[in-house]
Amino acid sequence: MMFYDLHIHSALSPCSDDDMTLNNIVNMAYLKELDIIAITDHNSVKQLYHLPTVAKGKVKYVYGVEIQSREEVHILAYFLENQCLDDIQLFLDSYLIEEPNDEYYFGHQYIFNEFDQIIDEERRLLIKSLDLSVEEIINWIHDHHGIAVFAHAMSERFSIMHVFMGIDETLDIDGIEITESKHQEELIDRYPYLKNKAWFISSDAHRLDMISEPRYQISEEDFYGLWRRRYG
Ligand SMILES: [Zn+2]
Ligand SMILES: [Zn+2]
Numbered sequence: 001m002m003f004y005d006l007h008i009h010s011a012l013s014p015c016s017d018d019d020m021t022l023n024n025i026v027n028m029a030y031l032k033e034l035d036i037i038a039i040t041d042h043n044s045v046k047q048l049y050h051l052p053t054v055a056k057g058k059v060k061y062v063y064g065v066e067i068q069s070r071e072e073v074h075i076l077a078y079f080l081e082n083q084c085l086d087d088i089q090l091f092l093d094s095y096l097i098e099e100p101n102d103e104y105y106f107g108h109q110y111i112f113n114e115f116d117q118i119i120d121e122e123r124r125l126l127i128k129s130l131d132l133s134v135e136e137i138i139n140w141i142h143d144h145h146g147i148a149v150f151a152h153a154m155s156e157r158f159s160i161m162h163v164f165m166g167i168d169e170t171l172d173i174d175g176i177e178i179t180e181s182k183h184q185e186e187l188i189d190r191y192p193y194l195k196n197k198a199w200f201i202s203s204d205a206h207r208l209d210m211i212s213e214p215r216y217q218i219s220e221e222d223f224y225g226l227w228r229r230r231y232g
Helices: 020-031 049-055 087-096 132-144 161-165 182-190 220-231
Strands: 002-008 038-039 063-068 074-079 110-112 118-121 147-150 175-177 198-202
Touching: 002 063, 002 198, 002 220, 020 038, 020 063, 038 063, 038 110, 049 132, 074 132, 118 132, 132 147, 147 220, 198 220
Parallel strands: 002 038, 147 175, 175 198
Antiparallel strands: 063 074, 074 147, 110 118
């Protein structure tokens, strides 16, 4: 089994602390004895290029991103490390509804190298929507060998349950992220077709101390099986 935290924001997300650097995140995960992490910034994978170097020998990872749809639903996308980050970034860049970041109001959007030196700062505000529907985003994720998970599905903001008041069976989602384990039962009671989805409880950490304790686990078979079942 793997202890996981698959929803962590680096300092590239405007709402995150500036000390959410690659080394700080990886070392915190290592200290907490997590087995696998995903850094999931809003609408960008630009922080992930140096993650393999930093994570090596300390923690497993998948590539991740938290995408905001036109309807303001957050969808987590996960990709295996053979996926080309440039392709993902190009897609995000072409659909992000553009507005300049006001760093004094929203915070900085820093990009680091493997030594945690700031090598760039994203100037477009990343907490905007892509000009695509939930369905179009899920389809794009699947066209690029990714796994799609509804982020914080029951939360008051930016969640599928809040925006759509339900989870449509026709949406081809792979997993559901919840914030409390009792939500799994509640949702399956209402929507029995969710029974065989993958269920996750991650931290949505925006500060180092918010990164998960080793509490929630998934087997390697169930996790990587998400890709095997869909893509063979
Ligand atoms: Zn979110
Ligand atoms: Zn988040």
